[in-house]
Structures are given as C-alpha cells and as structure tokens.
Amino acid sequence: xxxxxxxxxIAAFAASGALAAVRARLDLFGVIVLALTTALGGGTIxxxxxxxHPPAALVNWPYLAVAGGTGLVVFWFHPTVSKLxxxxxxxxxxxxxxxxxxxxxxxxxxxxxxxxACLVGMxxxxxxxxxxxxxxxxxxxVLRREIYAVAALGGAVIVAVGDWLGFPEGLVTLTGSVLIxxxxxxxxxxxxxAPIARKLDHPET
Amino acid sequence: xxxxxxxxxIAAFAASGALAAVRARLDLFGVIVLALTTALGGGTIxxxxxxxHPPAALVNWPYLAVAGGTGLVVFWFHPTVSKLxxxxxxxxxxxxxxxxxxxxxxxxxxxxxxxxACLVGMxxxxxxxxxxxxxxxxxxxVLRREIYAVAALGGAVIVAVGDWLGFPEGLVTLTGSVLIxxxxxxxxxxxxxAPIARKLDHPET
Amino acid sequence: xxxxxxxxxIAAFAASGALAAVRARLDLFGVIVLALTTALGGGTIxxxxxxxHPPAALVNWPYLAVAGGTGLVVFWFHPTVSKLxxxxxxxxxxxxxxxxxxxxxxxxxxxxxxxxACLVGMxxxxxxxxxxxxxxxxxxxVLRREIYAVAALGGAVIVAVGDWLGFPEGLVTLTGSVLIxxxxxxxxxxxxxAPIARKLDHPET
Numbered sequence: 001x002x003x004x005x006x007x008x009x010i011a012a013f014a015a016s017g018a019l020a021a022v023r024a025r026l027d028l029f030g031v032i033v034l035a036l037t038t039a040l041g042g043g044t045i046x047x048x049x050x051x052x053h054p055p056a057a058l059v060n061w062p063y064l065a066v067a068g069g070t071g072l073v074v075f076w077f078h079p080t081v082s083k084l085x086x087x088x089x090x091x092x093x094x095x096x097x098x099x100x101x102x103x104x105x106x107x108x109x110x111x112x113x114x115x116x117a118c119l120v121g122m123x124x125x126x127x128x129x130x131x132x133x134x135x136x137x138x139x140x141x142v143l144r145r146e147i148y149a150v151a152a153l154g155g156a157v158i159v160a161v162g163d164w165l166g167f168p169e170g171l172v173t174l175t176g177s178v179l180i181x182x183x184x185x186x187x188x189x190x191x192x193x194a195p196i197a198r199k200l201d202h203p204e205t
Numbered sequence: 206x207x208x209x210x211x212x213x214x215i216a217a218f219a220a221s222g223a224l225a226a227v228r229a230r231l232d233l234f235g236v237i238v239l240a241l242t243t244a245l246g247g248g249t250i251x252x253x254x255x256x257x258h259p260p261a262a263l264v265n266w267p268y269l270a271v272a273g274g275t276g277l278v279v280f281w282f283h284p285t286v287s288k289l290x291x292x293x294x295x296x297x298x299x300x301x302x303x304x305x306x307x308x309x310x311x312x313x314x315x316x317x318x319x320x321x322a323c324l325v326g327m328x329x330x331x332x333x334x335x336x337x338x339x340x341x342x343x344x345x346x347v348l349r350r351e352i353y354a355v356a357a358l359g360g361a362v363i364v365a366v367g368d369w370l371g372f373p374e375g376l377v378t379l380t381g382s383v384l385i386x387x388x389x390x391x392x393x394x395x396x397x398x399a400p401i402a403r404k405l406d407h408p409e410t
Numbered sequence: 411x412x413x414x415x416x417x418x419x420i421a422a423f424a425a426s427g428a429l430a431a432v433r434a435r436l437d438l439f440g441v442i443v444l445a446l447t448t449a450l451g452g453g454t455i456x457x458x459x460x461x462x463h464p465p466a467a468l469v470n471w472p473y474l475a476v477a478g479g480t481g482l483v484v485f486w487f488h489p490t491v492s493k494l495x496x497x498x499x500x501x502x503x504x505x506x507x508x509x510x511x512x513x514x515x516x517x518x519x520x521x522x523x524x525x526x527a528c529l530v531g532m533x534x535x536x537x538x539x540x541x542x543x544x545x546x547x548x549x550x551x552v553l554r555r556e557i558y559a560v561a562a563l564g565g566a567v568i569v570a571v572g573d574w575l576g577f578p579e580g581l582v583t584l585t586g587s588v589l590i591x592x593x594x595x596x597x598x599x600x601x602x603x604a605p606i607a608r609k610l611d612h613p614e615t
Contacts, residue, residue, distance in 0.1 A: 021553075027604035029560045030553030036529075044459070049249070051258030053461030054517070058526040075607050107259070116263040119241075130340070135540070137549050139342050143226075143235030150234045194232035197280050254454070256463030312464070321468040324446075335545070344547050348431075348440030355439045399437035402485050 005177070006102070007066050009095025014039035014067040015081060015088050017132045018074035024136045028075055034132060035071025036064070042127035046103045046120055050110050093184035097177030100125035100152045104159040105173055114160040121156035122149065125180075147187035147194055155180035210382070211307070212271050214300025219244035219272040220286060220293050222337045223279035229341045233280055239337060240276025241269070247332035251308045251325055255315050298389035302382030305330035305357045309364040310378055319365040326361035327354065330385075352392035352399055360385035415587070416512070417476050419505025424449035424477040425491060425498050427542045428484035434546045438485055444542060445481025446474070452537035456513045456530055460520050503594035507587030510535035510562045514569040515583055524570040531566035532559065535590075557597035557604055565590035 017038025021031040040057035047055035057063055074081050081088065103124025107117035126149055130140040142148040155176035162172030186192065222243025226236040245262035252260035262268055279286050286293065308329025312322035331354055335345040347353040360381040367377030391397065427448025431441040450467035457465035467473055484491050491498065513534025517527035536559055540550040552558040565586040572582030596602065 022607045024549060025606055026549075026553050027606050029558075029563070029604050030550075031607065033553055033559060048253055048458055049259055049263070051256065051461065054459055054520075054522050054526055054530070058459070058529055059523055061523070061525055064525060064529070078607055110259075112259050113264055113266070115266055115269060116259055119263055119269070120259070134339055134544055135550060135553070137342060137547060139229060139231075140235075140340060143231050143238055143340070148234075149238060153234070194234050196230055196232050197227045197236065197283055253458055254464055254468070256461065315464075317464050318469055318471070320471055320474060321464055324468055324474070325464070339544055342547060344434060344436075345440075345545060348436050348443055348545070354443060358439070399439050401435055401437050402432045402441065402488055 005094060005098045007062065008091055009098045010039045010063055010066050011070045012088055012091030012095045013042075013099075013128050014070035015074055016092055016129070018071040019078060019081060019088075020132055020136055022074065022078045031075045032068055032071040034135065035074065036067050037135065038128045038132040039063070039067035039070070040128065041131040042099055042103070042124040042129075045127040046106065046124040049120055049123070050107060050112070052106075052110075089188055090185065093181040093188070094177075096125045096148075096152060096184060097155060097180035099128075100155045100180055101159050101173040101176040104156045104176070105163075105169060108160065108163050114164060118153065118156040118160050121159065122152045125152040125156075147183060147192050150194060151180045151183040151187065154183065210299060210303045212267065213296055214303045215244045215268055215271050216275045217293055217296030217300045218247075218304075218333050219275035220279055221297055221334070223276040224283060224286060224293075225337055225341055226276075227279065227283045236280045237273055237276040239340065240279065241272045242340065243333045243337040244268070244272035244275070245333065246336040247304055247308070247329045247334075250332040250336075251311065251329040254325055254328070255312060255317070257311075257315075294393055295390065298386040298393070299382075301330045301353075301357060301389060302360060302385035304333075305360045305385055306364050306378040306381040309361045309381070310368070310374060313365065313368050319369060323358065323361040323365050326364065327357045330357040330361075352388060352397050355399060356385045356388040356392065359388065415504060415508045417472065418501055419508045420449045420473055420476050421480045422498055422501030422505045423452075423509075423538050424480035425484055426502055426539070428481040429488060429491060429498075430542055430546055432484065432488045441485045442478055442481040444545065445484065446477050447545065448538045448542040449473070449477035449480070450538065451541040452509055452534040452539075453513070455537040456516065456534040459530055459533070460517060460522070462516075462520075499598055500595065503591040503598070504587075506535045506558075506562060506594060507565060507590035509538075510565045510590055511569050511583040511586040514566045514586070515573070515579060518570065518573050524574060528563065528566040528570050531569065532562045535562040535566075557593060557602050560604060561590045561593040561597065564593065 014035040018031050018035040021034035026034065040063060043057040044055040100121045104117045104121030107120040108114070112120060126142045129142050133140040158176040158179060159172050162175065163169070219240040223236050223240040226239035231239065245268060248262040249260040305326045309322050309326030312325040313319070317325060331347045334347050338345040363381040363384060364377050367380065368374070424445035428441050428445040431444035436444065450473060453467040454465040510531045514527050514531030517530040522530060536552045539552050543550040568586040568589060569582050572585065573579065
C-alpha cells in the first residue's frame with residue numbers, strides 16, 4: 001500500500017522535473033536526469049544526512065525504473081502531460097505527503113531527536129523540487145509559493161508527536177500524509193499563499 | 206564562551222540569509238528556510254564530508270532555535286535590520302572566524318590530514334553563504350569579493366599549523382578566529398578586494 | 411598509468427572550471443575554488459553517496475595540488491589557455507572516461523548493485539561540471555548538449571557488465587574509458603547532439 005503511494009509520488013515528482021526540463025530545452029538525457037533528480041533527490045539528501053550508504057533511492061530499482069520511465073514518457077508526450085497539469089499537481093501532493101512522513105519516520109527510527117527528524121522529513125519532501133529548480137536556474141518554487149514548505153513541516157510534526165505519544169507508526173504516517181496532501185490540495189484550490197514581507201522602502205543593493 | 210560566539214555567528218549568518226530572502230520576495234517559510242540554510246549549511250556540509258551523522262547542526266536545538274528565530278525577526282523587522290547592515294557584517298566576520306576554526310579543528314580531531322582539514326574548515330565557513338546565493342540564483346558573493354575565501358583559508362591554515370606544532374587547541378582556535386574576523390573587518394573598511402584576471406580580448410561563447 | 415590519466419583528467423576539469431570562473435569575473439580565490447570544485451566535486455559527491463569519509467579527493471594531496479595549480483595557471487595565462495580550448499576539450503574527454511569508470515568500479519567494489527554503480531559512476535563524471543555551472547548560475551551544460559551524459563552512462567554500463575561477466579577490472583575500466591572518450595571526441599567533431607523534445611505549442615507558465 002505504502003509502496004504503491006511511494007511509486008505514485010515518485011512518478012508525480014519525476015513528471016514535474018521532466019516537464020520543467022522539457023520547457024528549459026534540455027536534451028533527452030537532461031530530461032531523464034532531471035526526472036531522476038526531482039523524484040529521488042529528496043530521499044538521497046535524507047540518506048546522506050542520516051548516513052545511509054548507498055542511498056535507498058539508488059539501490060531500489062523499481063524507484064529508478066518508475067522515475068526514468070516517467071521521464072521518457074514526458075519527453076515524448078509532454079504536450080499531453082502538460083494538459084494533465086492539474087492531475088500531476090494532485091499526485092504531487094500525495095507524493096509530498098508520503099515522502100515527508102516516510103523521511104520523518106526513517107530519521108526517528110535511526111535515532112534522530114524529534115525536531116531533527118522533522119527537518120529531515122521536510123528536506124526529504126522539498127529537496128527534490130529544490131534541486132530541480134536550482135539545476136534549471138530558478139529560485140526554488142517551494143520557497144516562494146502556495147504553502148508548500150509549511151504543509152510539509154506540519155505533517156512532519158504530526159509524525160514526530162505521534163511517535164512520541166507511542167501511536168502505531170502506520171497510523172501516524174497515514175495521518176501525516178493525508179494532512180499534507182489535504183493542505184496542499186486546499187492551498188492549490190483556494191490559492192492560499194504564505195505571507196510575504198512588506199516591501200522595502202529603500203532597497204539596498 | 207565559544208558557544209556564545211558560535212550562536213552570535215549563527216544569528217549573523219541567519220540574518221544575512223533572511224535579508225537576502227526578503228529581498229528576493231520569498232514567503233515567510235522561504236525566509237526561515239534561507240535563514241536555517243545559511244546559518245547551518247556550512248556545518249552540515251562539513252559533517253556530511255566527515256561522516257558525522259546526523260549533522261550536529263540538526264541535533265543541537267539551540268542552533269536551530271537561534272537561526273529560525275533570527276529568520277522570524279528579520280521577516281517582521283527587516284527594514285530595521287537592513288539599517289543595521291554594518292553591525293550584521295561585523296557579526297558575520299565573527300561568525301566566519303568561529304565557523305572556519307571550529308570546522309578545521311573538528312576535521313583534525315576526526316583524523317583528516319592538515320590540508321584536508323583546511324579545506325573542510327574553509328567549506329564550513331563559506332558553504333552556508335554559497336548555498337544561500339545558489340538558492341537565490343546568485344553567483345556566490347564569497348567567490349567574487351572582499352577577501353572572504355582567503356581570510357577563511359588563512360585562519361584554517363593557522364589552526365592546522367598550530368595543531369601540528371602542538372599548541373593548545375583553545376589558543377590556536379582563538380588566534381585563527383581573531384585573524385579571520387580582523388582581516389574581514391579590515392577588508393570591509395578599506396574596501397580590499399582580491400585580484401581579478403585581466404579582461405579577455407576576444408571572449409568566446 | 412591510471413593515476414597519470416587521473417591527474418590529466420583533473421587538470422582538464424580544473425581548467426574548464428577556472429576558465430568559466432575567469433569569464434564570470436570571479437576573483438583569484440573564486441577561480442581556484444571553481445577549479446577545485448569542478449575537478450574534485452564529482453569524486454566528492456561519489457564518496458558522500460557511498461559513505462567514504464573523508465572523501466578521497468580531499469585527502470589525496472596530488473589531486474589538490476594539480477587542481478589548485480591548474481587554477482592558478484589559468485588565472486594568469488587564461489588568454490593562452492582559451493586558445494588551447496580544443497586541447498582542453500580533448501583532455502576533458504579523457505578525464506570524463508577515467509572519472510566515470512573509476513566511480514563505477516569503486517561503487518561496485520563497495521557492494522552497490524550494478525545499476526546503482528552506473529548511476530554513481532555517471533554522477534562522478536558529470537557532477538563536477540554540474541556544480542561548476544550551478545555556482546556560475548548556468549543550466550548545467552552536460553544536461554543540454556553534445557552527448558555528454560549518455561557517453562558517461564554508456565561507459566558505466568560497460569564497466570558494470572564487464573564486472574558481472576568476471577572480466578579483469580583493469581581491462582574493463584580501460585575499455586569503458588576509451589569508449590567514453592571516443593564517443594565524446596566524435597560528438598565534438600561531428601557536432602552530435604542528443605534529441606530535444608518538440609516545441610510546446612501553448613507553453614504554460
């Protein structure tokens with residue numbers, strides 16, 4: 001069950017990376033590299049931070065196959081995938097939920113204190129998208145818009161608190177995932193954004 | 206004592222990250238993520254290179270609290286913080302000194318050869334600022350201006366040589382820190398810059 | 411023999427990093443940092459992924475000396491080095507071959523499954539150039555042009571398959587390196603490019 005959700009999330013993240021790469025006019029292999037990086041980058045950063053060698057994302061071939069395959073599909077059928085943008089965003093919300101909660105759980109299981117586990121979980125969820133944007137020379141979207149990082153943080157906190165209260169891991173992870181996906185979908189639907197600081201009167205260089 | 210200096214450095218680095226994020230129009234959570242990344246990114250890179258898992262920056266909650274809190278303060282009071290730019294730069298010089306020397310010491314203590322320890326120490330000092338600039342789509346300032354990297358390198362070399370000569374670690378670290386901070390403050394005050402290569406006559410693509 | 415090729419590759423990668431830095435108007439130390447990052451970044455990413463601490467690139471002083479020295483030479487003599495652009499590209503092809511095959515071998519020796527070893531080897535070869543371009547605010551060239559990533563992948567696959575068939579490592583590594591260098595040189599000479607996706611009719615934001 002969780003593995004299926006995992007693969008759905010990987011496909012959605014890979015699609016977002018591959019679409020962005022197609023728009024940036026990367027070649028076929030650049031598109032596949034971006035699909036792999038966006039889908040597996042967050043988990044790889046998590047494993048590097050926690051000392052899991054080699055990173056799980058590299059040794060699980062179904063993950064690689066789904067991410068690379070999605071990249072190929074997007075390369076050939078990107079006009080169709082672009083039209084499915086709304087569905088990709090929905091699946092991306094599911095992926096964010098699964099990645100953040102799995103990242104937080106893994107960190108807790110490896111002995112991180114709860115606040116560190118939340119940060120690691122958040123990084124797992126937003127790291128891939130941040131890598132995608134940095135490679136394509138954009139300021140990471142997740143830092144600018146639409147309640148992305150804060151939804152991730154909220155779900156991570158739920159997992160950490162639930163674990164501390166001794167609730168079963170499956171229940172806690174599911175609750176966190178649903179919350180993250182729900183907040184993201186609501187934010188997309190109602191066009192919620194996190195606040196931005198007041199304009200500078202006298203901007204400096 | 207060193208912990209206090211550490212926290213001062215973290216606050217100064219977090220303020221520089223948060224100010225840059227406010228100017229780039231990131232939202233509240235983007236500002237906090239940039240504050241955390243700038244303040245704790247260098248130490249995290251150091252720990253990932255040296256195999257310290259999970260990175261100290263993630264498991265020391267006072268570091269997280271100071272960095273995140275500074276981000277919040279800058280978000281709300283950034284016009285005031287902008288006016289204190291000069292003080293932030295002074296504190297940043299102190300932070301650079303503390304981070305570089307602490308990074309070099311840690312690497313030596315974990316068995317790195319002296320030249321590797323210098324590189325690790327330099328990376329500890331300039332890594333956070335480099336991450337900040339890459340995330341905000343700038344060429345890292347530390348590579349372009351004002352004797353930043355070279356001050357860091359100089360201090361790291363002092364720590365490595367002092368350690369090799371058997372001087373007590375506290376003394377060596379303090380000397381290195383003071384040197385780095387002093388050079389940086391002098392460079393800011395006298396507008397010193399490292400040399401730039403001669404212009405290309407026939408620049409190629 | 412392999413060490414000599416290794417050092418040639420490091421010098422070529424360092425030269426490409428330093429030339430790019432000179433063009434971006436970085437100062438002397440920025441040029442040297444870019445030379446080190448481009449030459450040693452791929453190997454460092456490999457070691458971080460595989461859990462080799464501290465990374466070999468940091469503890470092998472000949473690597474550091476060659477990379478830093480090349481940076482210095484380029485800083486002072488960059489008009490001459492620019493004219494040697496063709497030779498630098500040839501040496502870069504050799505470097506790519508050596509880095510990718512050595513990275514794949516290392517990953518296999520440390521117990522990674524073959525497909526993971528291929529990805530690690532490819533990352534070893536293209537990681538340094540990608541870091542260079544990200545630091546200089548470019549979309550990584552290796553993802554956009556001239557059969558770079560795919561030559562790397564092809565060589566990595568040869569090493570993995572050869573290892574699986576039980577051929578001696580030296581032979582396999584040499585074959586892979588020659589293939590990568592050959593494909594790259596042919597691609598440069600015949601101006602081969604990987605395919606790019608069809609244009610979007612209605613590009614979205």
